[in-house]
Amino acid sequence: KAGVTQTPRYLIKTRGQQVTLSCSPISGHRSVSWYQQTPGQGLQFLFEYFSETQRNKGNFPGRFSGRQFSNSRSEMNVSTLELGDSALYLCASSVEASQGTQYFGPGTRLTVL
């Protein structure tokens, strides 16, 4: 079975721009979670989607949003980019939302200049 895939792997943007990241979960997995990883803050939970519905949300500003499609693929969007948004964005999938193991993709490295 193919693992979690994320595209693109690397992105460079400038402040004020917006960006969309994509995540394809493992086949059969219906839950997708997003995390931001920075050296200073570690792994921080952004949000989780299950069956196209946001089930859980972390403590991030409204500039961070996401959605999930009927095939379980998910996108996250960051608008009005700030320098502090530079991070590794990780996507994880699991079979169900309420339990179980999350499997992570390789991440998207976003650099904001």
Next chain:
Amino acid sequence: AQSVTQPDIHITVSEGASLELRCNYSYGATPYLFWYVQSPGQGLQLLLKYFSGDTLVQGIKGFEAEFKRSQSSFNLRKPSVHWSDAAEYFCAVGTTSGTYKYIFGTGTRLKVLA
């Protein structure tokens, strides 16, 4: 509040030596427990997990972990470290009541000396 503590930010061991990475959690019940490994610039790879049953769990790459309820700990061990084990290791807790959440520790960076 729920939390995961990895008290060692950095650990250095010699190749062939044994390894133990510590993880303590704060949670009102027995959670699901996980260890992940991350190589630089990469995603997290699952090493092992504990849901219930035998408190000694075997994982991939020769790692094992032991759940100790009385100490709220889930320490990761390996009897003989290889240079390729150099990476960052994260302990995580999955909550078992209320809205399911994954809570990560801050990670332990392992350096292996040849």
